[in-house]
Amino acid sequence: MEDNIKSSPEQKSVLSGKGQLNIKSILLIRRPLLSVFLLLTLSYFFIGTLYFLNIVTWGSQADFGWAVSDVSDRIVVIDVNGEAEKSGLREGDVFTGINDFKIRSFGELIEHLVRDVPGANIYEVDRNGNIFSIRVPNVPLGFSRAFMRFGFTWFLGTVFFILGVIVFFMKPEGRPSWAFLITMFNAGLYMSFLFTSKLSPEWLDSVYIFASAFLPASILHIAQTFPYEWTWARDRKASVMVPYILSLVLFAVMRSEASLVVDVPLYLKKICTVYIATSLISFFVSTIYTYVKPLSAISRIRSRIILMGSAVALVVPVVNLITILFFHLFLVRLPALNMLFFIFLPVSLSYAIAKHNLFDVDVYIKRAVGYVIMTALIGTTYFAIQVILETIILRPFLGDSAENVYPVIFALLVVFFFNPVSRKIQDIVDLLFYRKKYDYKNTVISVSNALTSLLNMDEIVKKIIGTVRKEMFIDKAGIILMQKQASECQTIFISDNPGANSEHIIGGCLPCDDPLLALVTREKKLITEYDIAEDSRYADVKDSCIMKFNEIGASIAVPLLYRNEVTGILALGHKKSGHFYTREDIYLLETLTNQGAIAIENARLAEQMKKEETVRANLSRYLSPQIVDQVVKNNVQLNLGGDRKIVTVLFSDIRNFTTITETRPPDQLIHILNEYFSAMAKIIFDNQGSLDKYIGDAIVAVFGSLVHVKNPAQNAIKAAIQMMKQMPLLNKHWTEEFGFSMDIGIGINTGEVFLGNIGSPERMEFTVIGDTVNVASRFSGLAKERQILLTKSSFITLDSHDIQCKELPPAEIKGKSGTLEVFEVIY
Known part of the structure; x- marks a missing residue:
């Protein structure tokens, strides 16, 4: 959790439901589903290995010395190197023919290429209306250039699938995780085969055809389950299966028409492209709708993350395409480099799925802007003082010698004035916008020293709550004291007092059999409201626990463990900064709760001793000291x-x-x-x-x-x-x-x-x-x-x-x- 709050199922985590690799949960998956997962994983890495061996083979094949873009029926040269550059080929040239064959498409260019080494190709080139021929000899490509040309997309495709596997490991029980895994399987294969040469064995071409046909179906699958799982997708499996059936028909038709990608009829390629585009549009429409009209708070946060990742992923490729179409200008010449930016879409999607403890970022954005402005003001003031010192003070009085004196005076000002004042102002800015980082070691030491000197239960509870709220800038925090053999548990919560610069302290009781308290007591690990909402293991208590989280104004509950027994629960609201809880936050919380549990137990023992002394004093009026001792014990x-x-x-x-x-x-x-x-x-x-x-x-x-x-x-x-x-x-x-x-x-x-x-x-x-x-x-x-x-x-x-x-x-x-x-x- 910023890491978001997530606690691993074994917890020591960082945040629950939020981002730890859950091997134990994987092993508990139903065997058929586990078999599907293993089949996808083994298949992908087997195919990926074969493709990598092809890249190695292509290193010994011909290097033609150019890269082209097939845009608007024009085969435009976008990159020139090696023998092609020596032969006079230039970026921006347009291929109109090759080896005495007229060409109008990239497929025709590939069809008539001479691939022998040694060998040569004669290109007919249109350069600004001038038509002429250029002969380019073939030389071995070499592995490094082969990898840059074909292996880059293979690497990105592999990263795509690994993201799917990681998300699946984090949340194997979720439908979005399965949809994302299947999507990344198809997207990874599609990306790997996007730039290719002659494949061996030939059936690898069918893999690319398969990925092209099934990628849109998997995109539509995830569009129905994430960032919001639509009711029809959950209740009617047909809505999920229909796109896969269409993809199966499309794949069968494409495969029946051709065994190689280059031989697939153009109309089928166009149908496939339209299908992919339609699925992407459906996904983005669903995401935008979820953001504009959020069906839940977390679905809006997730849609925002996806849209931000999509914007980063598409901005460079789209701008590059526009400049090519309208200005014949290539911002990114190598097509493979364009693909690099697409990684932001699956990364943002995987982040939103796996890390479900995502707190609302509205406050974060507003305060981040304010933080940047304040920091900028410090920098501006810093620069202004330099200018004033040199132009208004030193030069009028010292003239040309000011240049010699200025560095010395400025250095002294930096050491004795600028730096101390800047640090003070920066600390104020950090504190104002809740971004000041706590010192983990000093915090732990100070709290430890304070707790060891306290034996009053109320003072200990307030110290723990106060430390958490002060160091992490949390809007509300409280402790629930578990009572053995009692019907109610004492609670104390402290929050900001609206409209006043003070704290609002609320005491009360909760039933000891409350489902949320019972769950934390049983799990003995950090639990978040998003764990409850999304983890199928908590389905039976989902509604009651979420209601209790909302009732007490908390988002996470951390157990206070003493000798492996829950003696209390630390309930925390949200950070005022809008930040996520970080791994460091969780470490600090674990340390504080451990120390707090010991301090609370000591306080209980002290209270018990006081009670025993009172009982002893009262009973001594009636009974012998020996019997009093037995009674007390x-x-x-x-x-x-x-x-x-x-x-x-x-x-x-x-x-x-x-x-x-x-x-x-x-x-x-x-x-x-x-x-x-x-x-x-x-x-x-x-x-x-x-x-x-x-x-x-x-x-x-x-x-x-x-x-x-x-x-x-x-x-x-x-x-x-x-x-x-x-x-x-x-x-x-x-x-x-x-x-x-x-x-x-x-x-x-x-x-x-x-x-x-x-x-x-x-x-x-x-x-x-x-x-x-x-x-x-x-x-x-x-x-x-x-x-x-x-x-x-x-x-x-x-x-x-x-x-x-x-x-x-x-x-x-x-x-x-x-x-x-x-x-x-x-x-």
Whole structure:
């Protein structure tokens, strides 16, 4: 792609669908079509080799020393050399006879030529009305002259066919590629045999007859498929086949009349010429119509390229023909050299077919003109300053000595003024018309340094987009961040703000199952809108993908690959200059996307670490550090949503806490409570419990809620026993330091609770609620100092002989009808 954007199917390309030799696609072609391709290729090069051997043979044959043009029934000499020049023949002479035979055509001239070496021909010449004879001896032609005379068109014909083969390799799946290959096959043969001598074997003459008959059919074929594929050609194969049938009939008639080209009747030659002319006119009419009334944006661009190539191809031959007809003046004397210009037509046609990523050139032409004008102004100013310096400043003051001083002063001005100012102005011009070239190395280094220092996703995305838009002058660019196991992908696009010297930033989302995103993710290579429009492999998603390209204002999509997975997509619009994306552009895009993919992955990891720290900080309020680590590493699954679950609730309360608060200083009390809560929380965590909350001096712990526990009641009782055994140690420390001690009572109950995040949007808290919690609280209030009380629901779950309990008298509990069985833990 300028190369146009094209990505090779293997991509590392440069641009897709756009110009790489696609061997893999060739091998996937249906076998019959591949056989046709191989047959055409082998046939052409076999015939071409035979013709080249004829050129070698003709090198030992006679050199007549002239070249003629058969125009308006006049055989005019257009080039003279060798023995003919020595014998007095001149350019512009007209042959009227040869070897005592009157002649009026080139065929008659060839028929009566003496070809023996040594030998001679006697020509009757008309020079400005004077008729006389000239005898020219025959000398060996030599290979170099034979090649210049006959091999030049053979070489051009071979180039024609090679162009067809290259285009076919680039886009083997397209109908235009096939039509172009067949056309170049016939055109190549026709061009090769255009200037010839006696052929061996004689059946090579039939090849020229074949090419003359079938060339117009193949031209009509391509006219129906390119630059726009007409509906009738796509739906009705008869429109394509009819011209070939006519050519087959014409070839059969010509071949039945003569086996040699020179023997074909004149009327058949005229029919063939008219057929060729009609086909060319049809092709150009179709191309012009497509340009004037474009049926699609790309068809107009293609038609423009073809018309430009045609203009270059025809201008010199047509002007040369006009000067010959009206002024008898030959701008290009050798007919073979005229053929050289025809190469521009197949070249432009092949370029338009193969490189389908052709952006609209209207803007390019306008800005190119402006660029030329501005550059010309710089040159004009440069020249004007020279004139002023010499004529107005130096000469009036220094007189004749100004010539000696001028070179020195001018050199100093060039070094210290002209060159720096010129470079600055030229940079401004380049920047103004979006033609300033970026420095690949510096761009990559600067972006790399910037990306390595960024961990914020928005900053990274904007840096990548900003670099691409700045360095390549792209009207719009954006990044689509692919999200695993998500329904939508985040997008951010930046474009020029119409009417303002600022950027327009648009954020949004795209469905992750969008066909375009799915295609780029699957292909893992650069995809352009023209790939989608023209590559038959994408026919199933053509409409939806083109619609998405138009919707986001992009023309190409470049994947951001990290460890061979697409983590994002860089979507680019068009260059403001109207230029095509070049191979260098694609290399830079690949480098930026690779670095960008790494930077984005680093940012995601950084975000994940922040989230983990947040999760760790929140969970540390409820769980032990070991369990928190397992949760963060996803070794343990948590359910933080609302749910009902059977758990064991431990309620611990300090006895006579109200009296304690009245007798202890606040700062001392806080210190004691912090030490108490820290010691108790550690025991709870050690037994795989979660700390639900502190209620004043009370501790609410839950076992079997966040983390699965085999027997929550047993873990809760073990924790309660350890808490009771810890209290004497704490009391000893407090007695020594504060002269103070306290005791606790614990209630434990097992049952169903509701657990989840509860609260307002401004403040949410994970907790458990339900009657089970209330009963545990009542049992805690019922327990005496240093007593652990269980409900029956907790007692019946015990399966360890290490824990011993005794049954106490049933007790009435506030909020419950009747009495509840009570069990005390013996420790």
